[in-house]
Every structure is written in structure tokens, then in C-alpha cells.
Amino acid sequence: MDTKKIGIFLKDLRNEKGMTQEQLGEKIGVSNKTISRWETGKYMPPVDCLNMLSDIYNISINEILGGERASGDKFTKIADENITVTLKGGEKNYQTFKKIMMCILALTTVLTIIIIMLLPMNTVRDVIVMVLVIAVAFIANTLNLTLNLIALATKEGISSGIYIID
Structure with missing residues (x-):
């Protein structure tokens, strides 16, 4: 554009x-x-x-x-260009968001592991609790990432439609 x-x-x-x-x-x-x-x-x-x-x-x-009045074939060409630009922008936003969410996922998982490792573990029960906490943190982060990606994809799909429908 x-x-x-x-x-x-x-x-x-x-x-x-x-x-x-x-x-x-x-x-x-x-x-x-x-x-x-x-x-x-x-x-x-x-x-x-x-x-x-x-x-x-x-x-x-x-x-x-x-950026101009259009009818017929010219209108179709402009609409196609607008769709292409919109889709490219959506894909770029999606990829950026995905990278950020993966970094957050990795960072929170590592921080959870470090914090738990610093806690004293005197019994087998403590080790089991540690493993469960890590598992829950990983699952929560994964679900959060998945839900955010779905929300982003839905939002991009809706906003893409707005550009091409009159």
C-alpha cells in the first residue's frame, strides 16, 4: 500500500x-x-x-x-492487492507473536526450575512435588500460548475480512 x-x-x-x-x-x-x-x-x-x-x-x-477510484477489473486488481498486503501483515504479526510467546514460555519454565532447585529437597515427596510443579507450569504455559495463538489467528482473520468487504 x-x-x-x-x-x-x-x-x-x-x-x-x-x-x-x-x-x-x-x-x-x-x-x-x-x-x-x-x-x-x-x-x-x-x-x-x-x-x-x-x-x-x-x-x-x-x-x-x-488510492484511486476503480471499477470492474481495476477494482478486482486493487482488492487482490489489498488482500495480499493484509495477509502478509497478518502473517508477520503472527510470526512475531509466536516468537515472543515461545520466549516467554521458555523463560518461565527455566525460572520455575531454578526456583524449585533452590528449595531444599529432603524427601522423595519433595522431589515429586517439584516434578509436579514443573509439569503444571509447563502445561499452563503451553495452554496460554495455544489460546493466545488462537485468539491472534481469529483476530487477524476478522480484521482481514474488514479490508476486503465493503
């Missing part, structure tokens, strides 16, 4: 409607500085703002993300 192109397109659309940045900002609940950042390509509007801009300008979100 070319944020500069999108910004110029947003500015042109606003000017076509005869609105100032302040008026548009009031309509969608953001400051005129935020509108300026979008129009200069420094930032992208969040999804909820893309929906509002789409309604205000009577164009599709795909056209906004493509």
Missing part, C-alpha cells in the same frame, strides 16, 4: 466534498491534525475510520486503500 498515494486521494476526496480537515475530523471523531497525517501519508486511518470515510465519500474501502 502506498500511503502517500492514499493520502493524496483522501485529500482530493475531502476537497471534492468541499470540507475542511476540521469539518471531516468532527464528522468521524478525530482531530484535524489526524486528518492531516492521513493526507500526508504519515499514518493510515484505522479500520473504523476507513468505514466512516467510505460512507462519507461514497466509495469502497478498496478504492481508498488503492
Whole structure:
């Protein structure tokens, strides 16, 4: 996605409607500085703002993300590009999240083992308790990682759909 192109397109659309940045900002609940950042390509509007801009300008979100009006084959091409960019971003976020969660899992497991090793173990019962605590910590961390990955995948799937449906 070319944020500069999108910004110029947003500015042109606003000017076509005869609105100032302040008026548009009031309509969608953001400051005129935020509108300026979008129009200069420094930032992208969040999804909820893309929906509002789409309604205000009577164009599709795909056209906004493509930075131009489109119909027919051109619309399909822009939609395909938007899907590709969205999916790549989701995959990158997923991989980063997965690495972070694996590091947390490893770190908490190692810390649990170290703490338990520092405790005095005088009987077989103490050793069994230690093994059970390590097992419970490992299972809890694994379940936490799994649930977070599922939540991330679900969130990415939902946000991906928002970019391509108008």
C-alpha cells in the first residue's frame, strides 16, 4: 500500500466534498491534525475510520486503500492487492507473536526450575512435588500460548475480512 498515494486521494476526496480537515475530523471523531497525517501519508486511518470515510465519500474501502477510484477489473486488481498486503501483515504479526510467546514460555519454565532447585529437597515427596510443579507450569504455559495463538489467528482473520468487504 502506498500511503502517500492514499493520502493524496483522501485529500482530493475531502476537497471534492468541499470540507475542511476540521469539518471531516468532527464528522468521524478525530482531530484535524489526524486528518492531516492521513493526507500526508504519515499514518493510515484505522479500520473504523476507513468505514466512516467510505460512507462519507461514497466509495469502497478498496478504492481508498488503492488510492484511486476503480471499477470492474481495476477494482478486482486493487482488492487482490489489498488482500495480499493484509495477509502478509497478518502473517508477520503472527510470526512475531509466536516468537515472543515461545520466549516467554521458555523463560518461565527455566525460572520455575531454578526456583524449585533452590528449595531444599529432603524427601522423595519433595522431589515429586517439584516434578509436579514443573509439569503444571509447563502445561499452563503451553495452554496460554495455544489460546493466545488462537485468539491472534481469529483476530487477524476478522480484521482481514474488514479490508476486503465493503
